[in-house]
Amino acid sequence: MTVKKSPLKVVLVDTNDKVVHEWLAAFADTPEVEIHKGSILGQQVDAWVSPTNSRGLMNGGVDAAVKRHLGAGIQLRVQRAIRDRFDGSLPVGSAVCVRSGATNPKYLISTPTMVESAENVSQTLNVALACAAAFQAIHVHNELEPGAIESVALVGMGAATGRVPARVCANLMWTGYTLFHDHRFDDYDELRTTIREQLDDIDTRPQDERVRITPPARRPRG
Numbered sequence: 001m002t003v004k005k006s007p008l009k010v011v012l013v014d015t016n017d018k019v020v021h022e023w024l025a026a027f028a029d030t031p032e033v034e035i036h037k038g039s040i041l042g043q044q045v046d047a048w049v050s051p052t053n054s055r056g057l058m059n060g061g062v063d064a065a066v067k068r069h070l071g072a073g074i075q076l077r078v079q080r081a082i083r084d085r086f087d088g089s090l091p092v093g094s095a096v097c098v099r100s101g102a103t104n105p106k107y108l109i110s111t112p113t114m115v116e117s118a119e120n121v122s123q124t125l126n127v128a129l130a131c132a133a134a135f136q137a138i139h140v141h142n143e144l145e146p147g148a149i150e151s152v153a154l155v156g157m158g159a160a161t162g163r164v165p166a167r168v169c170a171n172l173m174w175t176g177y178t179l180f181h182d183h184r185f186d187d188y189d190e191l192r193t194t195i196r197e198q199l200d201d202i203d204t205r206p207q208d209e210r211v212r213i214t215p216p217a218r219r220p221r222g
Helices: 017-026 062-071 073-086 128-144 164-181 188-199
Strands: 009-014 035-038 047-051 094-101 107-114 153-154
Touching: 009 017, 017 035, 017 164, 035 062, 047 062, 047 128, 062 073, 062 107, 073 094, 073 107, 094 128, 107 128, 128 164, 128 188, 164 188
Parallel strands: 009 035, 009 153, 047 107, 047 153
Antiparallel strands: 094 107
């Protein structure tokens, strides 16, 4: 269904100068998005988004920093959610939202940019899929608990371990963010299908081109 513009506060934060620079360019026409250089661990928001792998092993990158900060129990909660909702393997283009066990943030959203713990995903659509899935998780959680997540912080997805160039990372995250404003999917399968169909020719487009996904037409009921 089409959704109205959300009051969700979105913060993009990363320690990588190149990622921050490219975010500033890609999100220049979305001034409501805050962009900072620094650590996500210092962001006072309702939810952090941590790029992960399909098994929820928080053993590298931002995941490892988040686990050190929140304690080992956070990985157990993430993996339990993956087991309960996705039979133990979280597909790229899906996400889980769990309570963090802390007051800041209250929630952790884990969304895979890769299947294994370390992969080169620079030639994939995984960043757009992961970013869109994170926002979809917010839609889903706020339907269950209205107003629970009113602010969220995200890092540069795939830009470190995944080896995605900073400009590509920024543009694909812009795609995921704008899709959040335009559409709320019925499920993650629909989200993945829509993104893959419309970004399938991304390799033939200029690297600095941003792509806004067109929400799929709704099928009439009955």
